[in-house]
Amino acid sequence: xxxxxxTPKFRVLKTGQSMTLLCAQDMNHEYMYWYRQDPGxxxxxxxxxxxxxxxxxxxxxxxxxxxxxxxxxxxxxxESAAPSQTSVYFCASNTPGTSGxxxxxxxxxxxxxx
Amino acid sequence: xxxVTQPDIHITVSxxxxxxxxxxxSYGATPYLFxxxxxxxxxxxxxxKYFSGDTLVQGIKGFEAEFKRSQSSFNLRxxxxxxxxxxxYFCAVAPSGSARQLTFGSGTQLTVxx
Numbered sequence: 001x002x003x004x005x006x007t008p009k010f011r012v013l014k015t016g017q018s019m020t021l022l023c024a025q026d027m028n029h030e031y032m033y034w035y036r037q038d039p040g041x042x043x044x045x046x047x048x049x050x051x052x053x054x055x056x057x058x059x060x061x062x063x064x065x066x067x068x069x070x071x072x073x074x075x076x077x078x079e080s081a082a083p084s085q086t087s088v089y090f091c092a093s094n095t096p097g098t099s100g101x102x103x104x105x106x107x108x109x110x111x112x113x114x
Numbered sequence: 115x116x117x118v119t120q121p122d123i124h125i126t127v128s129x130x131x132x133x134x135x136x137x138x139x140s141y142g143a144t145p146y147l148f149x150x151x152x153x154x155x156x157x158x159x160x161x162x163k164y165f166s167g168d169t170l171v172q173g174i175k176g177f178e179a180e181f182k183r184s185q186s187s188f189n190l191r192x193x194x195x196x197x198x199x200x201x202x203y204f205c206a207v208a209p210s211g212s213a214r215q216l217t218f219g220s221g222t223q224l225t226v227x228x
Contacts, residue, residue, distance in 0.1 A: 105157045
Protein backbone atom coordinates (compact mmCIF):
# COMPACT_ATOMS: atom_id res chain seq x y z
CA UNK A 1 0.00 0.00 0.00
CA UNK A 2 2.77 2.42 -0.98
CA UNK A 3 0.83 5.18 -2.77
CA UNK A 4 3.22 8.11 -3.30
CA UNK A 5 6.78 7.61 -2.08
CA UNK A 6 9.42 10.31 -1.87
CA THR A 7 13.16 9.85 -1.44
CA PRO A 8 15.16 11.04 0.35
CA LYS A 9 13.12 12.15 3.33
CA PHE A 10 15.82 14.39 4.76
CA ARG A 11 18.82 16.05 3.16
CA VAL A 12 21.27 18.80 3.99
CA LEU A 13 23.02 20.48 1.08
CA LYS A 14 25.70 23.10 0.79
CA THR A 15 25.02 26.15 -1.33
CA GLY A 16 25.82 25.38 -4.95
CA GLN A 17 25.45 21.63 -4.67
CA SER A 18 23.00 19.73 -6.81
CA MET A 19 20.57 17.03 -5.92
CA THR A 20 17.52 15.17 -7.17
CA LEU A 21 14.35 14.28 -5.30
CA LEU A 22 12.58 11.20 -6.52
CA CYS A 23 8.85 10.68 -6.43
CA ALA A 24 7.32 7.33 -7.25
CA GLN A 25 3.64 6.43 -7.41
CA ASP A 26 2.13 3.00 -7.85
CA MET A 27 -1.43 4.05 -8.64
CA ASN A 28 -0.96 4.46 -12.40
CA HIS A 29 -1.81 8.14 -12.12
CA GLU A 30 -1.48 10.38 -15.14
CA TYR A 31 -0.69 13.62 -13.35
CA MET A 32 2.13 14.27 -10.94
CA TYR A 33 3.12 17.42 -9.05
CA TRP A 34 5.88 18.91 -6.95
CA TYR A 35 4.98 21.42 -4.25
CA ARG A 36 7.07 23.25 -1.70
CA GLN A 37 5.79 24.18 1.72
CA ASP A 38 7.07 27.19 3.62
CA PRO A 39 5.82 28.58 6.94
CA GLY A 40 2.80 30.82 6.54
CA UNK A 41 2.58 30.23 2.80
CA UNK A 42 0.80 26.93 2.44
CA UNK A 43 1.90 24.76 -0.45
CA UNK A 44 3.00 26.26 -3.74
CA UNK A 45 3.20 24.38 -7.00
CA UNK A 46 6.70 24.16 -8.48
CA UNK A 47 6.20 22.00 -11.58
CA UNK A 48 3.73 19.42 -12.71
CA UNK A 49 3.30 16.77 -15.37
CA UNK A 50 0.15 15.67 -17.14
CA UNK A 51 1.69 12.55 -18.60
CA UNK A 52 4.86 10.64 -19.33
CA UNK A 53 7.35 12.81 -21.16
CA UNK A 54 5.56 16.08 -20.39
CA UNK A 55 6.25 18.77 -17.80
CA UNK A 56 4.95 22.26 -17.11
CA UNK A 57 5.80 25.14 -14.84
CA UNK A 58 3.79 25.91 -11.76
CA UNK A 59 3.73 28.96 -9.54
CA UNK A 60 7.38 28.91 -8.35
CA UNK A 61 9.50 27.04 -10.94
CA UNK A 62 12.72 29.07 -10.84
CA UNK A 63 15.79 27.15 -9.70
CA UNK A 64 14.18 23.74 -10.29
CA UNK A 65 14.00 21.29 -13.16
CA UNK A 66 11.86 18.20 -13.51
CA UNK A 67 11.64 15.11 -15.64
CA UNK A 68 8.97 12.47 -16.21
CA UNK A 69 10.70 9.76 -18.18
CA UNK A 70 8.52 7.03 -16.73
CA UNK A 71 4.85 7.34 -15.87
CA UNK A 72 5.37 6.27 -12.29
CA UNK A 73 8.29 8.60 -11.53
CA UNK A 74 8.62 12.36 -11.30
CA UNK A 75 12.05 13.78 -10.51
CA UNK A 76 12.73 17.23 -9.07
CA UNK A 77 16.23 18.57 -9.57
CA UNK A 78 18.11 21.42 -7.97
CA GLU A 79 21.12 22.23 -10.15
CA SER A 80 22.72 24.77 -7.80
CA ALA A 81 21.05 24.82 -4.41
CA ALA A 82 20.43 28.12 -2.64
CA PRO A 83 19.43 28.78 0.97
CA SER A 84 16.07 30.08 -0.32
CA GLN A 85 15.33 26.52 -1.41
CA THR A 86 15.32 25.31 2.17
CA SER A 87 11.83 23.93 2.42
CA VAL A 88 9.66 20.87 2.71
CA TYR A 89 8.89 19.35 -0.67
CA PHE A 90 5.78 17.33 -1.39
CA CYS A 91 5.05 15.18 -4.37
CA ALA A 92 1.47 14.40 -5.35
CA SER A 93 -0.36 12.49 -8.04
CA ASN A 94 -3.81 11.87 -9.44
CA THR A 95 -5.77 11.12 -12.54
CA PRO A 96 -8.50 13.75 -12.92
CA GLY A 97 -11.89 12.15 -13.26
CA THR A 98 -11.00 9.13 -11.16
CA SER A 99 -11.11 8.46 -7.42
CA GLY A 100 -13.28 11.52 -7.00
CA UNK A 101 -10.48 13.70 -8.37
CA UNK A 102 -8.58 13.14 -5.15
CA UNK A 103 -4.94 14.19 -5.19
CA UNK A 104 -2.65 11.92 -3.17
CA UNK A 105 0.40 13.30 -1.41
CA UNK A 106 3.69 11.80 -0.37
CA UNK A 107 5.02 12.25 3.15
CA UNK A 108 7.40 15.05 2.29
CA UNK A 109 11.12 15.63 1.88
CA UNK A 110 12.86 18.02 4.26
CA UNK A 111 15.67 19.89 2.51
CA UNK A 112 18.06 22.28 4.22
CA UNK A 113 20.55 24.34 2.21
CA UNK A 114 23.37 25.83 4.27
CA UNK B 115 -6.42 32.85 -11.04
CA UNK B 116 -7.98 31.31 -7.98
CA UNK B 117 -6.90 32.19 -4.45
CA VAL B 118 -7.64 30.88 -0.98
CA THR B 119 -7.69 32.75 2.32
CA GLN B 120 -7.57 31.16 5.72
CA PRO B 121 -7.97 34.16 8.04
CA ASP B 122 -6.98 32.37 11.24
CA ILE B 123 -3.29 31.52 11.50
CA HIS B 124 -3.65 29.82 14.88
CA ILE B 125 -6.70 28.59 16.81
CA THR B 126 -6.77 27.14 20.32
CA VAL B 127 -9.72 25.16 21.62
CA SER B 128 -10.33 22.95 24.63
CA UNK B 129 -10.85 19.26 24.16
CA UNK B 130 -14.55 18.55 23.72
CA UNK B 131 -15.33 22.03 22.42
CA UNK B 132 -16.68 22.68 18.96
CA UNK B 133 -14.44 23.87 16.15
CA UNK B 134 -14.86 25.96 13.03
CA UNK B 135 -11.99 26.76 10.68
CA UNK B 136 -12.64 29.41 8.08
CA UNK B 137 -11.83 29.27 4.41
CA UNK B 138 -12.70 31.82 1.73
CA UNK B 139 -11.87 31.45 -1.92
CA SER B 140 -11.79 33.64 -4.96
CA TYR B 141 -12.71 32.05 -8.25
CA GLY B 142 -14.97 32.90 -11.16
CA ALA B 143 -16.98 29.70 -11.09
CA THR B 144 -17.65 27.04 -8.50
CA PRO B 145 -14.31 25.37 -7.89
CA TYR B 146 -13.43 22.01 -6.46
CA LEU B 147 -12.85 22.52 -2.72
CA PHE B 148 -10.75 20.47 -0.35
CA UNK B 149 -9.66 20.34 3.25
CA UNK B 150 -6.39 18.62 4.14
CA UNK B 151 -4.83 17.97 7.53
CA UNK B 152 -1.12 17.74 8.25
CA UNK B 153 0.21 16.31 11.50
CA UNK B 154 3.74 17.32 12.56
CA UNK B 155 6.36 15.75 10.33
CA UNK B 156 3.74 14.11 8.16
CA UNK B 157 2.31 14.55 4.72
CA UNK B 158 -1.14 15.83 3.87
CA UNK B 159 -4.23 13.73 4.43
CA UNK B 160 -7.49 14.53 2.68
CA UNK B 161 -10.31 15.21 5.14
CA UNK B 162 -13.09 15.94 2.67
CA LYS B 163 -13.88 17.47 -0.68
CA TYR B 164 -16.70 19.22 -2.48
CA PHE B 165 -17.34 19.05 -6.20
CA SER B 166 -21.09 19.50 -6.56
CA GLY B 167 -24.42 18.52 -5.05
CA ASP B 168 -25.19 18.67 -1.35
CA THR B 169 -23.43 21.68 0.10
CA LEU B 170 -22.80 19.98 3.44
CA VAL B 171 -19.99 17.49 3.05
CA GLN B 172 -19.04 14.81 5.52
CA GLY B 173 -15.43 13.76 5.87
CA ILE B 174 -13.23 11.50 7.90
CA LYS B 175 -12.53 11.82 11.62
CA GLY B 176 -15.93 13.42 12.29
CA PHE B 177 -15.26 16.56 10.24
CA GLU B 178 -17.75 18.28 7.98
CA ALA B 179 -17.66 21.36 5.80
CA GLU B 180 -20.32 23.55 4.28
CA PHE B 181 -20.03 25.21 0.91
CA LYS B 182 -21.71 28.62 0.80
CA ARG B 183 -21.64 30.06 -2.69
CA SER B 184 -22.98 33.47 -1.64
CA GLN B 185 -20.12 33.88 0.82
CA SER B 186 -17.45 32.11 -1.26
CA SER B 187 -16.71 30.07 1.83
CA PHE B 188 -15.99 26.46 2.69
CA ASN B 189 -15.67 26.34 6.47
CA LEU B 190 -14.58 23.20 8.28
CA ARG B 191 -16.41 22.14 11.45
CA UNK B 192 -16.27 19.50 14.11
CA UNK B 193 -18.75 19.33 16.99
CA UNK B 194 -16.35 17.96 19.60
CA UNK B 195 -12.58 18.23 19.22
CA UNK B 196 -10.21 15.49 20.37
CA UNK B 197 -6.60 16.01 21.44
CA UNK B 198 -5.50 14.03 18.39
CA UNK B 199 -7.01 16.71 16.12
CA UNK B 200 -4.13 19.06 16.92
CA UNK B 201 -2.50 19.65 13.54
CA UNK B 202 -2.32 22.13 10.71
CA TYR B 203 -5.30 22.38 8.41
CA PHE B 204 -5.20 23.51 4.81
CA CYS B 205 -8.04 24.56 2.58
CA ALA B 206 -7.43 24.18 -1.14
CA VAL B 207 -9.24 24.92 -4.39
CA ALA B 208 -8.91 23.62 -7.92
CA PRO B 209 -10.56 24.84 -11.12
CA SER B 210 -13.94 23.30 -11.71
CA GLY B 211 -13.58 20.44 -14.14
CA SER B 212 -10.01 19.67 -13.22
CA ALA B 213 -8.13 18.80 -10.08
CA ARG B 214 -4.93 19.46 -11.97
CA GLN B 215 -3.70 22.40 -9.97
CA LEU B 216 -4.49 22.90 -6.33
CA THR B 217 -4.11 26.32 -4.79
CA PHE B 218 -3.63 26.14 -1.04
CA GLY B 219 -4.42 28.52 1.74
CA SER B 220 -1.67 29.41 4.17
CA GLY B 221 -3.00 27.01 6.78
CA THR B 222 -4.51 27.17 10.27
CA GLN B 223 -2.61 25.66 13.17
CA LEU B 224 -4.94 24.02 15.68
CA THR B 225 -3.92 23.60 19.32
CA VAL B 226 -6.12 21.49 21.59
CA UNK B 227 -5.99 22.11 25.33
CA UNK B 228 -6.66 19.23 27.73
